Amino acid sequence: MGHRASPDRGAAALPSRPEEATLKPLVLLVLLWLLPGCSQPREPGGPWTVAEHPPGSGLRLATWNVHNFFDETDDPYADEVPSPSAVEAKMDALASVLRRLDADVLGLQEVEKRDLLQRLIDTRLKELGYGYFVLEEGNDQARGIDVALVSRVPLKRVLSHKNLVLPRVAGTPQGYRFSRDCLEVHLGGELPMVVMVNHFKASGGRGTERGSDAKRRAQALGVAQLLSDQEGARVAVLGDFNDAYDSWSLEPLRERLLDPLGHLSLEQGYTLRYRGRPMILDHILINEALAPCVDRKSSGVYRSAEVRAASDHFPVYLELRPPAKGQGKGKPPVPR
Numbered sequence: 520m521g522h523r524a525s526p527d528r529g530a531a532a533l534p535s536r537p538e539e540a541t542l543k544p545l546v547l548l549v550l551l552w553l554l555p556g557c558s559q560p561r562e563p564g565g566p567w568t569v570a571e572h573p574p575g576s577g578l579r580l581a582t583w584n585v586h587n588f589f590d591e592t593d594d595p596y597a598d599e600v601p602s603p604s605a606v607e608a609k610m611d612a613l614a615s616v617l618r619r620l621d622a623d624v625l626g627l628q629e630v631e632k633r634d635l636l637q638r639l640i641d642t643r644l645k646e647l648g649y650g651y652f653v654l655e656e657g658n659d660q661a662r663g664i665d666v667a668l669v670s671r672v673p674l675k676r677v678l679s680h681k682n683l684v685l686p687r688v689a690g691t692p693q694g695y696r697f698s699r700d701c702l703e704v705h706l707g708g709e710l711p712m713v714v715m716v717n718h719f720k721a722s723g724g725r726g727t728e729r730g731s732d733a734k735r736r737a738q739a740l741g742v743a744q745l746l747s748d749q750e751g752a753r754v755a756v757l758g759d760f761n762d763a764y765d766s767w768s769l770e771p772l773r774e775r776l777l778d779p780l781g782h783l784s785l786e787q788g789y790t791l792r793y794r795g796r797p798m799i800l801d802h803i804l805i806n807e808a809l810a811p812c813v814d815r816k817s818s819g820v821y822r823s824a825e826v827r828a829a830s831d832h833f834p835v836y837l838e839l840r841p842p843a844k845g846q847g848k849g850k851p852p853v854p855r
Contacts, residue, residue, distance in 0.1 A: 570817040570838065572621045577814065577840040578672065578710050581622035582757040582803055584718070584832035585613055587664075589631045590638075594663055612829035614643035620821055620834055621647070624706065626716035627667040628699075628759045630654060636667055647671070655679040657700035666702050666716045666758065676705040685741040690733030697738055701745065710841055712809060713749055715742060717758035719768075735761060735768035743771040746806070753809040759801050759832065776804035779813045779837060780820070788820055790833045801835050811842040 572579050588609060593600045601609070617625070630636050633654040640649050651674045654667035658681050668674075680701040684694055702716040720734040742756055756776055762768045764778045780788055780803070789797030805813065817838035826833050 569619055569621070569821045569836070570819070572817075572838070577817075577838050578624065578708070579620075579622045579836055579838055580624050580714070580755060580757070580803060581620055581834050581836035582626040582628075582716070582759075582801055583616075583620070583834035584628040584759040584801060584830060586629055586830035586832060588613065588627075588629055588635065590635045594631070609829070610639050610643055612825070613639060615825050616821070616823075616829050616834065617644060618647065619823075619825070620836060622834075622836060624670045624672055624714060625668065626702075626714065626757045627669070628716075628718040629664045630667045631663055631665070632656070633667075636669070640669065653677050653702065653704065655681065655700060655702060657681045658696055659699050664699065664718070666699050666718050668702060668704050668714065668716050670704075670706065673707040674704055675707045675711075678703040680741070680745065683741055683745075685737040686744070688733045688737040688740070690730045691737045695734065695737055697741065698734065701738075701742055703745065710753070710812065710839060712753035712755060715745065715754070715756045715758075717742065717756065717760065719758070719760045719762065721761045732762075732766075732768050735766075736771065739769050739771040743775055746775050749806075751808060752806075753812070754806040755803055755809060755837075756805075757803040757835075761800050763799055764802060764804070772804055776806055777810060778802060779805055779810070779815060780818060780835070782815070783819075790820055790835060791831060801832055803835050803837050805837075809839070812839045814838040814840055 587599055589599050589601055589606070591601060591603045591606050627636075633656075636652060636654055640652065648671045649669045650671060652667065652669040653674065654665055655677075657665045657679075659665065680703060681697055681699075683696060683701070685691070685696060687693070687695075697717075698720040699718045700716075704714045704716070706712050706714060717738070719738050720731055722728055722731045739760075746754060746756070754776075756772065760769060760772075764773060764781060785797050785799065788799050790801040791798045814837075818836060821834045821836065
């Protein structure tokens, strides 16, 4: 069953929903991305910079794994316990990137706790106007890292799915759940939509890759179930999926969701370098109803020296604009 999560400012909770849902294939949308006006792949070059985002230009949606954002308190987890000065330096580095990113709605991964996120916002990000945020402690009992969302846009409803029992995949234990959470947030404002923030299971050590793949696939199947409750609504599923969009693990999402940055080459779109190898592990995936709102020319991956100083992952962002009249209106989220 879904679990009610309470945002820290101004959002109401959703009632729980049935766990079982029927998966339906995604209608092929290749022609949509070939319509005139869609951007062509950018030429490879240096690190990407962030497109300008003046007020009133649309809604910028982003995701970023902020990498081990812990405080100086020794909690009962196997997490790092940084010194107070290291915590302050980490917050300075994160804030520098977030100011430049200037997202209206931002999904985060690897945040230790709500109080730490509140501290970052209150001490360094007040000028960004993040009046809403939510972090529900999830299932990571080893390191205690969680997913979160911060927003300038009012939050209408929030639901945690950390207690959802996922569909069984060979190689996963009985009763397997999301490795952290799937945090479902319903946004108000001029572009109502549903955002699901995720951080899937990472690959294990040698000999454990198959089990990790199976766990990620089970989590993808769980998200696909939740999508069945949002037919017609605009939906973005984002986060660190620890796998490529075309992987076996993410196949259940690929059947339902588009990758709006899929036209980029690996060198253009990578979000992490692991042992020198570029990888695309962080995604913002969208459904058919949200596709007409994406401005691909103003979307991308933010890579710079300041990002590398703050995290091992690079932020991904989409610029969203209300669709032209009569296009992609999207139905309101399913009431519960």
